[in-house]
Amino acid sequence: MQLNRLVNFHKTLGDKTRIQIIALLKNSPLHGQAIAGKLGLTPPTISHHLAKLRDINLVYQRREKNTIYYHLDEKKLEIMAAAIIKVGSEVEMDPFKVEDQEKYKVIHNFFTDDGKLKTIPAQRKKKLIILQYLASKLNVGVIYSEKELNEFIKQYHEDFATIRREFIMCHFMHRENGMYQLNPEEMWLI
Numbered sequence: 001m002q003l004n005r006l007v008n009f010h011k012t013l014g015d016k017t018r019i020q021i022i023a024l025l026k027n028s029p030l031h032g033q034a035i036a037g038k039l040g041l042t043p044p045t046i047s048h049h050l051a052k053l054r055d056i057n058l059v060y061q062r063r064e065k066n067t068i069y070y071h072l073d074e075k076k077l078e079i080m081a082a083a084i085i086k087v088g089s090e091v092e093m094d095p096f097k098v099e100d101q102e103k104y105k106v107i108h109n110f111f112t113d114d115g116k117l118k119t120i121p122a123q124r125k126k127k128l129i130i131l132q133y134l135a136s137k138l139n140v141g142v143i144y145s146e147k148e149l150n151e152f153i154k155q156y157h158e159d160f161a162t163i164r165r166e167f168i169m170c171h172f173m174h175r176e177n178g179m180y181q182l183n184p185e186e187m188w189l190i
Contacts, residue, residue, distance in 0.1 A: 005174050005183065009080045012056050017041065017049050025059065025072035032068065056080075079171075086186045103129050117157040120166075128170060128190040134163065135172040135182060144180045 013019060020039055024030060030038075036046045050070055053059040058076055061068050106129045110118055117134075121127045134156060138144070144152070146164075153160035164180075167173040171187050173180050 006083055009056050012052050018053060021049055021053065022072060025070060029069040029071045083187050107133050115156065120159065120162060131166055131170055131172055132188060132190050135167060138182055140182050146178055149180045
């Protein structure tokens with residue numbers, strides 16, 4: 001089971017200064033100088049820690065005139081922090097829990113008899129069912145190049161870019177240096 005993303009998240013948070021930065025950003029967005037002032041550290045030190053938090057997509061930045069403000073992605077923090085509890089557990093904690101009969105019905109309605117996806121569902125729950133069905137056909141632990149993943153998706157639907165992007169956004173896969181790998185099923189949204 002590939003857990004690098006979860007491990008990197010917790011390794012990055014294993015630093016007192018980064019936890020303090022998260023606590024500050026939880027209240028409101030701040031610029032680097034303000035964070036440095038509040039923590040009594042130098043701006044280069046703060047920049048280093050913010051870069052580490054950006055690497056795990058926990059912090060993002062927005063420019064306002066000549067100042068860059070850092071924002072905390074609270075949703076990402078909640079999802080990743082909760083993921084450690086879910087790893088290996090048999091209990092489903094997801095709001096998108098779906099019965100097998102409903103999954104079968106959605107798959108039957110959205111796929112042709114020869115296995116092609118008719119259309120990508122607009123409704124989130126149905127889209128997650130379709131993405132889960134496609135992701136389950138990939139091999140766990142295998143690292144796919146973008147070209148290989150595109151070829152796999154083209155077997156089912158011509159809009160490979162949208163489905164590839166949805167795989168990432170819905171946590172079925174993660175991308176690193178242009179390579180794609182399935183996340184553990186415990187991290188999937190359905």
